[in-house]
Amino acid sequence: MRITPLDIRQKTFEKNFRGYEKDEVNAFLLSLSQEWERIVDENKELRIKLESTEREVTKLREVESSLYKTLKTAEDTGANVIEQARMAADLHLKESQMRADGMLNEAKVKARNTIEDSDMRAKEILAEMEDRLKMLVENYKQMEATRDDLLTNIRHIASDALDRVERSRVAIKEFDPDKHLSMAKREAKRVAFPNQVDIERPSRAEMRAEIRPEPIVIEKEVVLEQQTTTIRVEAPPAKKVQRSFFDEIG
Incomplete structure (x- = not known):
């Protein structure tokens, strides 16, 4: 049974011989109704605060869930980005190594060709000088x-x-x-x-x-x-x- 402050104020008792003092009972009922009314009002305020708090908690939980999801997504994304970056770095490193090897091989081939050409040219010049020297000796x-x-x-x-x-x-x-x-x-x-x-x-x-x-x-x-x-x-x-x-x- 739900009792309101108004019920307390309007409560009446049957009269009996040698019963309680009517004024004291009325005063007590008035005080009780006022206290009850205060408690009810406070209870309402507390409920309102509780509902507000629950809504805030719900929002915070939603934010927490969103943050968790975002963090999880960020972690997953970060891991993916790190993995992709690592794979890209490995690929770039391999490509750079291949290019370096190709350039090194090309430089070796060019150097070998240059040395061979220089040797051939030196031999030709030496042979030409020998021929000229022979001609000079013959002319002399x-x-x-x-x-x-x-x-x-x-x-x-x-x-x-x-x-x-x-x-x-x-x-x-x-x-x-x-x-x-x-x-x-x-x-x-x-x-x-x-x-x-x-x-x-x-x-x-x-x-x-x-x-x-x-x-x-x-x-x-x-x-x-x-x-x-x-x-x-x-x-x-x-x-x-x-x-x-x-x-x-x-």
Whole structure:
């Protein structure tokens, strides 16, 4: 049975002989009703607070559940992200390793090719230098042989020139200018007086003597490596005898 403060206030008792004091009972019932009313009001407030608290607890539980789910999802997501990151890192590391190996192999191949090309080029240069050196040695030997031939030819030419000079000197010594002048005078008289028969013609010996020896020129070409060298040796001219004008017309 539910009792309200109003029920307490309106409660009546039957009268009986030698019963309780009516005023005291009414005062007590009034106090009781007031206290009961306070308790009921407090109970209502507590219920309201309890309901509010329960709603807050429910919300907190929902938030807790949401947070737990979020945390769980975050943990799962974090684990997945970490796993994916680890897998991506492993894949990237493998790709980097493969690229590094490829670049290293390519560098080794290029280095090997470069070394081989350098060796081949060095061998070609060495062979070319050896060929040039052989050609230089052969040219030097040819130049030495040509020099020896040239020296021999020069010696022969000089010897021939000296012989001819000596013969020219002998011929110059045998040349008689007086005979030459006498023959010239007779020839001049013969030309001036062609009718005179007493003019003697010069003999062959005199004609040969009047011939003035010409300078002897010896020329010989010597070929040395596509260059022509001409050696010219000229004999000294005959000495001219100084004669006066009176000697020439005498």
